[in-house]
Amino acid sequence: MPESNDKLVIAGREFDSRLMVGTGKYADFQQMVRAIEVSGAQIITVAVRRVNITDRTKESLLDHIDLKKYTLLPNTAGCYTAEDAIRTCRLAREAGLSDFVKLEVLGDEKTLYPNNEELLKAAKVLIAEGFTVLPYTSDDPIICKRLEDMGCAAVMPLGAPIGSGLGIRNPYNIQIILETVKVPVIVDAGVGTASDAAIAMELGCDGVLMNTAIAGAQDPVAMALAMNLAVRSGRLAYKAGRIPRKLYASASSPLAGLIS
C-alpha cells in the first residue's frame, strides 16, 4: 500500500496519521473521544488552561484521553505574551503533560492572529529549555524560516483565522513556505470542511491540525471520518503527482489508430 511507508516525522518521532486534532468545542467528552478515535489522529492538542493541573481529584479532560495511545500536544491557547506562553509550557512540563508543545501567542481577541514578535521570543526561550516547539504562526515564509532557523521542530502556518472555517485563504503563501523550510509544515487553523484539508495536503503540506471543523459540525463523528479520509487522499494525490493544468482540451481517447 502506498500509505504504509509514508510516515510523518517530527523531531525524530514517527506518526502514521497526518491529521492532528483539538479537544475543544465538543458537546461532551463521549463525543470528543469518539470523534478523535474515528479521525485516526495520533497527536491530540489540549489547551493547558483547560486541563486541571492543580487539582487532579476533579474531573479533567485528560481522564478521557488514552495517554498510551495518543501523543499529547499541550498548547498555549489564550496566551497573549511570550512570558505567559513560556509560563504555560513550563507548567505543562512540570505537570508531566509533555515537552512537545504547540506554541500559540495571540495578537488580539478578534482575529486570534499570532503575535509573531512574542512568538519568536517565546520559541527562543523554550527551545533553550529543551522543549520541542511547534509554533502556530501566520502564513508568512519569512517568519516560518526564522522559526525553523531557531530550532522549531515544525512550522504551523494558519490556513485562515482560528474557528473561521474559511479554508486555505492563501495557498500561494503555503506553497512558498513549503519551498522555504525543511521542517514539517502543518496547516493549523481555519479548515472548514474536508476539501480544505485535502487542498492543504495536495499542496504538499506534511499535516493538518484542526478543531472547529470537526467539533462544530452537525455530526462531529462523521466529519472526523471525512477529515481522516481527506487528509489521506490529499496526501496520496500529492505523492501521485497531479496532471498539469491546461487552458485547452486534450482528448481522453487517443486518436492514433482510428479507422478512417
Ligand SMILES: CC(=O)[C@@H](O)[C@H](O)COP(=O)(O)O
Ligand atoms: C485546537 C487549536 O489548537 C486551535 O487553536 C487550532 O488553531 C485549530 O483551529 P480551528 O479550530 O480553526 O481548526
